[in-house]
Amino acid sequence: MLTRTRLKKLLTQFAGHRLAVLGDVMLDEFVWGRVDRISPEAPVPVVQVKKETWRAGGAANVASNLRSFGARAHIFGVIGDDGNGRKLAETLRAEGIDTAGLVTDSGRRTSVKTRILGQNQQMIRIDREATEAIDYERQKAILDHLTRLLPELDGVIVSDYAKGVVVGDLLTLVIERFKKAGKFVAVDPKLKNYPLYKKASIITPNTREAEAALGRVFENEADVLQGGADLLEQFRTDAVLITRGEHGMSLFEKGKKPITIPTQAIEVFDVTGAGDTVIATFSLALAGGCTMPEAAEIANLAAGVVVGIVGTATASADSVLAHFDRISLPERHATDQG
Helix, strand or coil: CCCHHHHHHHHHCCCCCEEEEEECEEEEEEEEEEEEEECCCCCCEEEEEEEEEEEEEEHHHHHHHHHHCCCEEEEEEEEECCHHHHHHHHHHHHCCCEEEEEEEECCCCCCEEEEEEECCEEEEEEEECCCCCCCHHHHHHHHHHHHHHHHHCCEEEEECCCCCCCCHHHHHHHHHHHHHCCCEEEEECCHHHHHHHCCCCEECCEHHHHHHHHCCCCCCHHHHHHHHHHHHHHHCCCEEEEECHHHCEEEEECCCCCEEECCCCCCCCCCCCHHHHHHHHHHHHHHCCCCHHHHHHHHHHHHHHHCCCCCCCCCCHHHHHHHHHHHHHHHHHHHHHC
16 A cells, blocks of 8 residues: 555656557547526527537547656547647647647548536537548558657557557557567557457456456456456456446456555546546556556546546646545544544
8 A cells, every 4th residue: 555655756756757649539529508498499408508628538638647747748649631630739739748640631530529518517428530440551650650759668558449540450560569679568448459459568448348358247356356367368468457436446467466456536526538547647657667556556546536527637646646635634534533
């Protein structure tokens, strides 16, 4: 269990590390408003729009989380030759994220997820996206640039939203080249592409994804423990981190006993992007010299930060430390009273 002193020391080591993020980038649009009446045309609420905001989403949100911890982030993905693609690239550059690895495809639309909220409550989500696999030319452009940058990187995060960027030939070569160079490959998976992830360093499925990959349901704790062990063997990875919602997360490391870390969320308002925060924080912690159990603990704390915020959010060293203090107060008070 991390102490505050150890946590603070580890968090200070995050800044300056350099990671690439490869995957499906998207623009998250939020339409904020009030609801005062029901539409006379249909039994649906009428949202009076007050403001609109945009954030980097999908793989781009992973890069945003890296930057919020002070790390250097390089994003690799595909955008359309459209206004949304330009807005996403501008948003990322404004955050200090290197966008040289973003490839434009004039025949593809930029993925956009529009969330309409009334009184901070998400009412509906509208997705506009392309999901076909990117072509050889775009794969080669991404791989060539990523390979040139490889010597300067600590590792690569693969953020797969199954929108067509993470494809077999590209990912196989990325895993091969990074592992050969002694760099880690961390994958946030999607069921559709599970066969592609073999020999990655780390995969971070949620419970539903882990169950689907194994073709069975986890009915109790023993099922989870067996499932994690089976995933380690099946994908020949160094570690599997299963995120389990209100049950926290379980870490399975090759040759070691599994560890389950209870959830550290105080309140849950919105789980949007929580998986992005987990893999970004976990990977950055490893780059910063943490052990895998320490990395998982810090990622768990970071997830507790972002689920308490409405909309796509990021964690930072300060917010993680402040969250640690908040959840530790009842425990410290009980100790003092005792």
